[in-house]
Amino acid sequence: MDFTHTWLPCGGERHAYPGEKRADGKEVTTYCGLVVSVTTYGDPRMPERLWPECDTCREKAAECADRRERAVREMRRTLHAYGDRPPCRRGY
């Protein structure tokens, strides 16, 4: 299960692939099934930053972000805090 995704520009649209950013030139499969070699967004003024998001990739990236948010919430909810009873004492 992926909790991170990375966007990359390709063919006039921005696509996303699961996981952390890979090295430039590495081939990745985007959420919508394209096999693309990784490129980094260059200059902040480069037009590809403004390319529209691919619909499939946007949906999958949003699901990925939701999964991460739920996981973080669950982790915080179950994290022991100072003053909690240690789990070994439960029931006493």
Ligand SMILES: [Zn+2]
């Ligand atoms: Zn896509």
